[in-house]
Amino acid sequence: MNNTKYETRPVESWAKMKELRRTHFKHTWQAADHGEPIVMGMTEALLGYLAGLGNFADPSYGPYYTKLMRNPPELIKVLEATEAKGITRDVCSSMRCYLGQLYLGMSNTAPNGSKIKPTFLFQVTNCHTMAQTGNVFSEYLDVPYLSIDLPYDDTPLARDYVYQQMVEGIPWIEKVTGRPYDDEKLIEAVKYEWETMVLWAKIVASTRAIPTPLDLRHLWSLRMPMLTMRHKKEGVEYCRMLYDETQWRIKNNISARGMERMRFLHEGFPPYHYIAILKQPNEYGAIFVIMENSQGHGAWDRYADGTWEPTKTLKELGREIRTREDALRAEVELYVTYMMSSTWYPKYRATEAVKRAKDWHCDAAVLGLDRGCHGYQVSIMETKRELQKAGFPVGSYEHSQSDPREFSLTQTLDRLESFMESLGLTRIGEASGEKAEEAID
Amino acid sequence: MRVMEKFKEVFANRHQYAQEWKIKHSGKVAGYFCIYVPEEILYAANTLPIRVIGSREPEDVTEPYITGWWCPHTRSALAEALKGRYNYVDGIMIGNSCPHIFQTFFSWSRNLSPSLAYDFWMPMNLRNASVPEYMYKQFKELQNRVEQWVGKPISQDSLLRSLATYNTNRQLLHQLYELRKGHVPPISGADTMEITLAGMVMDKEDHTQLLKETLKDLETKTGSKDPGVRLLLLASEFDDVEVIRFIESLGATVVIDEMCTGSRYFWGPPVSLDGDVMKGLVNRYVNRPSVCPHKDIVERYRIPQIMRFVEEYRVQGVVYLLEKFCEPHGYDLPKLKALFESKGLPFLPLEVDLTTPAGQFRTRVEAFLDMIREKAITA
Numbered sequence: 001m002n003n004t005k006y007e008t009r010p011v012e013s014w015a016k017m018k019e020l021r022r023t024h025f026k027h028t029w030q031a032a033d034h035g036e037p038i039v040m041g042m043t044e045a046l047l048g049y050l051a052g053l054g055n056f057a058d059p060s061y062g063p064y065y066t067k068l069m070r071n072p073p074e075l076i077k078v079l080e081a082t083e084a085k086g087i088t089r090d091v092c093s094s095m096r097c098y099l100g101q102l103y104l105g106m107s108n109t110a111p112n113g114s115k116i117k118p119t120f121l122f123q124v125t126n127c128h129t130m131a132q133t134g135n136v137f138s139e140y141l142d143v144p145y146l147s148i149d150l151p152y153d154d155t156p157l158a159r160d161y162v163y164q165q166m167v168e169g170i171p172w173i174e175k176v177t178g179r180p181y182d183d184e185k186l187i188e189a190v191k192y193e194w195e196t197m198v199l200w201a202k203i204v205a206s207t208r209a210i211p212t213p214l215d216l217r218h219l220w221s222l223r224m225p226m227l228t229m230r231h232k233k234e235g236v237e238y239c240r241m242l243y244d245e246t247q248w249r250i251k252n253n254i255s256a257r258g259m260e261r262m263r264f265l266h267e268g269f270p271p272y273h274y275i276a277i278l279k280q281p282n283e284y285g286a287i288f289v290i291m292e293n294s295q296g297h298g299a300w301d302r303y304a305d306g307t308w309e310p311t312k313t314l315k316e317l318g319r320e321i322r323t324r325e326d327a328l329r330a331e332v333e334l335y336v337t338y339m340m341s342s343t344w345y346p347k348y349r350a351t352e353a354v355k356r357a358k359d360w361h362c363d364a365a366v367l368g369l370d371r372g373c374h375g376y377q378v379s380i381m382e383t384k385r386e387l388q389k390a391g392f393p394v395g396s397y398e399h400s401q402s403d404p405r406e407f408s409l410t411q412t413l414d415r416l417e418s419f420m421e422s423l424g425l426t427r428i429g430e431a432s433g434e435k436a437e438e439a440i441d
Numbered sequence: 442m443r444v445m446e447k448f449k450e451v452f453a454n455r456h457q458y459a460q461e462w463k464i465k466h467s468g469k470v471a472g473y474f475c476i477y478v479p480e481e482i483l484y485a486a487n488t489l490p491i492r493v494i495g496s497r498e499p500e501d502v503t504e505p506y507i508t509g510w511w512c513p514h515t516r517s518a519l520a521e522a523l524k525g526r527y528n529y530v531d532g533i534m535i536g537n538s539c540p541h542i543f544q545t546f547f548s549w550s551r552n553l554s555p556s557l558a559y560d561f562w563m564p565m566n567l568r569n570a571s572v573p574e575y576m577y578k579q580f581k582e583l584q585n586r587v588e589q590w591v592g593k594p595i596s597q598d599s600l601l602r603s604l605a606t607y608n609t610n611r612q613l614l615h616q617l618y619e620l621r622k623g624h625v626p627p628i629s630g631a632d633t634m635e636i637t638l639a640g641m642v643m644d645k646e647d648h649t650q651l652l653k654e655t656l657k658d659l660e661t662k663t664g665s666k667d668p669g670v671r672l673l674l675l676a677s678e679f680d681d682v683e684v685i686r687f688i689e690s691l692g693a694t695v696v697i698d699e700m701c702t703g704s705r706y707f708w709g710p711p712v713s714l715d716g717d718v719m720k721g722l723v724n725r726y727v728n729r730p731s732v733c734p735h736k737d738i739v740e741r742y743r744i745p746q747i748m749r750f751v752e753e754y755r756v757q758g759v760v761y762l763l764e765k766f767c768e769p770h771g772y773d774l775p776k777l778k779a780l781f782e783s784k785g786l787p788f789l790p791l792e793v794d795l796t797t798p799a800g801q802f803r804t805r806v807e808a809f810l811d812m813i814r815e816k817a818i819t820a
Contacts, residue, residue, distance in 0.1 A: 086778045086790075088763065088771035090510075125565040128539065131738045132772040138739070139776070145739050149569060151537075151562035157578050158562065164571035346547050371510045374540040374768055379547055381506050 001262060001363075001424065003285075006211045006255030013242040017222055020238055024058075024228045029110040031057030032117070037177045040107070040118035040137060042130045045339070046148060047231040048331050049166055050122065051189030052181040053173065058228060059108075059116070061133060062101030065094075069272045072404040078104060079403055092129040093372030093402035094272070099133065102140055120176045121145040124335075126152060127375055144176045152345035154337045162332045183324045189231040190327040194299065194314050194334060196230040199239035201298025201310035206246045207289050208360050211255030213246045216266055216288035217278035218256060226297040259285035261425060265357040265392070266291040268368035268380055271399040271407050277368075280416050284425040290360040292353070293376075299338035306348065306355030311338050346379030350386035357392050364393040364423055366416070372400035395419030444654045445632055448639040455491070455642040460529045462489050462644055469531040469591060474518065474546055475678075476701045477536035477563045477736070479722055481712070482584050484645065485603035486591045492641035492702075493518045493527065493545075494680050497795055500524075506548040512541040512766045513795040514678045519545040522553055532557030532590060537565070539735050539769050542678075557590045559583065566738040567727050576723045584719075597718075604718055608711035610645045613652040618704060620659055621696045622754055625668055627659045630695020631686035637703055638680060668694035670813045673756040675747065675777070676700040676793075677764035684797050688760065691806050692814075697754040699747050705731040708746075735769040744776060751786065758813045760806070761790040787813050 031038055038057045039050055050056055068075040078100030083089060085103055087096060101107045108116045118141060123134040125147050138145035148165050151158040170181045200223070207214055214222070222242060229235040248254075262281070266288045270277050278288050300308040314321065314330070321327050357365055365387050367380060387394050397415050400406035417427075451458050459470050468487040473480060480490035495517020502523045503516050521527055522545075532555050535546045543560075550558030561579050564572050588594050614637065620627055636655065640648045669692040674685065680702050685695055698704050709729040713721035732742045750756065759781055763770055774790060781788040789809040791802060 086775040088774065088792075090766045091768050091771040125738060128565060128735050129768055129772075131565050132734065132769065135738060135741065136772065136776075147566045147569075147739050149562075149564040149566050149572075153562065157575065157582070161571055161575040164575075165569060168570050346543065350551075369508055371508075374766070377508055378540045378544045381508060382548060382551060385505065 002210070002260055004211075004259075006253060006258055006260075008255045008258040009249075011214065011218055011222070011245065013222065013238070013245050014218075016238055016241060017224055020225045020229060020234060023234075024225075025063060027055075028057045028059045028063055029112075029114070029116065031055070037119040037179065038116055039120060039122050040143070041121045041123040041134055042127075043122055044227050045124045045126070045150065045335050046122075046166070046331060047229075048186065048189035048193040048334075049148075049169075049328070050173075051231050052170070052183065052186035053177060053179055054182060054185055056119075057116075059118075061095075061098035061137060062107040064101055064106055065097060066272075068097060068101075069275070069402065072273050075273060075402070076405060078106070079405070089403075092374065093400045093406070095129045095133045097402045099136060102137060107137075108141070117141075118143045120173070123147045124150040126150040129375070146172055146176075150335065153347075159329075159332050159336050162336055163328055166328050166332070183327070186324060187321050187327045190330050190334075191314060191321060192233060192236050193231040194330060196226065196235045196239045197297070197299035197334060197339065198310055198313050199236070199243050199298075200226055200230075201295070201300050201308075203239065203243050203246050204290070204295050204298055205308075205310050206243075206250060209250045210263075210361055211253065211260050212263070212287065212289050213249035213254060213256060215256035215278070216291055216294065217275070219294040220270075220275060220278060223294060223297050230297075257282050257287055259428070260287045260289075261285040262363040262423060263287055263289045263361055265289070265353065265360065265362040265365040265387075266368060267353055267365060267383055267387075269293060269370045269373055269376055269401045270368050271370075271404075272401050273404045274399075274407065274409065277397075277412070277416075280413065281420065283427055284420045285428045286420065286425055288366070289362065290356060292349075292356065295356075296339065299334055301338070302348070302352075306352040307359065308352070308356070346382070349379045350383045353383045354386050354390045354392075357387060357390070362392065364395070364419075366419070367394060367396040369396050369398045370401050371398065371406055372402055393419075393423060395422075444651055444658060445635075447651055448632075448636050448655075451643055451647075452635060452639040455494075456526055456529065458643065459489060459491055463529060466644075470529055471532045471534055471557065472527060472530040473534045474515070474542045475535055475538040475733075476706050477538065477726060477733070478534045479536075479580055479583065479726055481603045481607050481722060482580065482587055482595065482600070483534075484606070485595045485599040486587045486593070487599075488532075488587070488591060489644060491530070492638075493522075493530075493533070494638070494642070495795075496521055496526075497681055499795060503548075506552070507544055510766050511544065512539075512677070512764050513793075514680065514764055515541040515545040517795060519548055522549050531555060532559070534559045536561050536563035538563075539767075541766065557586070559586055563726070563736065565736050566740075567732065567736050568740045568742075572727055573720075573723055576727055577719060580719055580723055600718060601714060604712045604714060604722065606645045606649070608714075610640065610649045610652065611707040611709075612711060613649060613656060614640070614707045616656055617652065617659075618697065620656075625666070626694055626696055627662045629686070629689055630672070630674060630698065631682050631689055633695075634685055634698070634703055635682050637706060638682065641702070641706065668696070670694070670810050671696045671755055671757045673747070673750055673754065673759045674698040674700065674703070674762065675759060675770075676702070676762040677767040677770045678702065679762050679764060679793065681793070681797065684762065684793065684802075687797070687799065687802065688806055691803065692810050693758075693806075695760075697750045697756065699731060699743070699750055701733060704750075705729070705733070733769065734773050743773070744780065747777070748780070748784075751784070756786070757817070758787040758789065758809065760809075761788070762793045763790055765792055765794045787816070
């Protein structure tokens with residue numbers, strides 16, 4: 001147990017993240033006024049590909065998702081609207097939240113009441129629930145739907161297949177938007193996307209440091225621009241700023257929370273409607289440092305022993321992107337080779353989780369057993385067994401990522417507190433009068 | 442009907458059947474979990490492809506491998522494997538199935554170490570223009586892997602023989618289903634399902650032989666029993682014949698189904714045996730008219746196929762047996778519900794688990810059938 005007390009400070013890039021988030025949502029509602037296309041879907045992948053359209057708005061499947069996660073009573077109303085239509089509660093709870101927004105007319109309604117009409121739906125199919133949600137939205141809103149099938153294993157055949165689909169998708173996009181596809185914009189966006197994803201990987205890799213400059217709760221929110229603007233100059237600038245700050249914090253021994261008596265790996269998604277769970281160990285002077293999903297937004301080289309290291313930038317690789325083909329092939333590589341997390345492909349997950357726990361100097365692991373997402377649950381129990389075999393104590397709690405009705409805060413806290421205590425941790429202040437750092441939100 | 446008993450017997454003793462097959466044919470047995478695995482390639486390699494099916498027995502062995510909220514079908518399949526009932530299976534295979542099937546495949550391959558554990562990406566958006574070429578290469582790669590596994594190349598003749606055998610078998614199953622269009626179907630939905638399920642665990646030549654005998658019997662048989670309400674059965678991956686028998690005992694006949702343990706398994710035109718037969722095989726798997734909702738993305742094929750069944754089989758009501766925790770099928774419910782309502786077609790979704798709550802089901806199904814009968818009288 002590490003009882004060192006470190007200096008801690010708020011993360012200065014936090015304000016920038018919030019500013020970018022505001023910009024993103026403002027742009028969503030104003031895009032149509034500027035004649036820009038609106039691309040609906042979980043467009044967290046292949047953003048550079050869409051940038052060949054020029055500026056576009058990306059409201060996901062419903063821009064009120066995060067807002068609803070902060071307001072469980074409203075969230076429950078939205079979930080109930082989905083169930084009233086007949087969608088079963090076994091379907092992914094995040095998708096049920098989006099579907100409820102659709103059925104209640106929220107998905108395409110701005111805060112001022114004005115309506116937007118998506119130009120088309122775009123979805124990669126690494127997650128079947130997102131792909132099926134695309135079906136429902138497309139039919140309900142009568143909007144054309146483009147899906148890119150994204151195989152989970154990296155092979156030359158898979159890369160060619162994704163490339164071919166993207167090539168074939170371009171005339172389709174031009175037809176439904178009535179806009180020419182601009183290769184220069186594509187090339188520029190892919191370069192930015194590569195850069196931000198490498199930077200994000202480096203930021204996450206930095207959290208291996210003791211003390212960690214950022215913890216998992218920080219990473220959870222700080223990643224938001226990765227979901228929406230990784231293909232933009234602002235995305236690169238933001239990641240560079242955050243990376244520089246992270247390095248400065250490491251150099252000056254600035255800790256995420258002031259103490260890290262124990263470092264924990266988190267496996268599985270946390271409850272988005274109670275994200276404060278990621279700060280729960282802080283009450284015991286402990287800290288969550290890493291989870292695979294936070295790594296997943298970066299571009300990584302993955303090794304057979306389970307190690308993940310940030311991959312090289314285009315410049316470091318000496319790679320030029322001059323043509324549409326260069327750009328599309330780079331885009332494919334980013335998502336099939338460097339980004340695809342084991343989320344949807346469990347083959348390597350257990351090995352990688354053990355290596356992750358070792359590389360991030362974790363003392364134990366906590367599993368979020370998430371009823372809301374079936375894809376990410378595949379292999380989680382196997383992962384538990386591997387972690388235990390490697391000597392890591394493993395605790396767990398059950399929840400549904402976007403459905404607060406399937407989450408008991410009291411029981412969850414009881415479980416986690418018992419787990420902490422079983423590891424010999426005591427609540428800060430109980431024994432020594434120490435005080436936990438103020439939580440940063 | 443004695444031949445019907447043979448299907449029942451083989452299906453009930455499927456593990457014994459497969460073990461005897463191995464000895465008789467000096468071949469391997471490959472388990473597959475979902476109907477998107479091109480079993481014709483396995484069969485051409487002197488391998489018996491069998492659909493991995495659970496037992497519907499309560500179990501307590503999967504808890505260390507699978508979380509509590511998991512589809513009972515795949516949980517039960519893994520339980521059977523962990524209990525050693527599938528010890529004779531040499532290899533397992535899937536083609537990008539749902540997460541639940543993937544979990545069973547993954548835990549099986551990790552903990553039971555079969556000599557082949559092969560997974561390949563079967564696209565979800567099957568109508569994409571790039572799919573046929575991609576799948577052609579995938580199937581070629583799969584053929585290579587199978588050849589390495591059995592230690593012998595698959596000759597063109599073997600592949601042709603396999604495809605022809607499957608074509609014949611599928612054509613006979615089509616004939617069997619065709620008989621059910623009649624005013625008084627000569628065979629029940631439960632018996633039909635038993636025949637189809639047996640086909641998934643038997644050597645296709647043996648199954649074809651029994652099917653021919655069955656059809657011969659049925660051609661001379663005039664259905665005498667009032668079929669009652671004509672039902673279409675939709676379901677997740679569902680294998681519990683007794684539930685179908687139970688529904689039919691309440692005054693109905695399942696005249697058609699749309700599920701992967703039924704019509705979806707064999708529906709569609711025969712594979713072309715001319716030219717490059719691998720192209721024909723790809724065409725079958727990519728363009729089959731009846732599609733799992735997991736792979737029915739963008740251009741929807743499943744729902745139009747369901748509506749064709751409704752019309753051709755003069756369906757009076759639809760029962761949807763939805764396995765607990767089944768996401769892909771959960772998505773289609775609102776669309777189907779609205780569609781059936783617009784057509785005035787009564788619809789009953791029932792959630793099923795490892796075991797069936799007979800009392801509850803009886804009440805619901807009886808009320809559903811009464812409603813349809815009343816509607817028929819007042820129409």
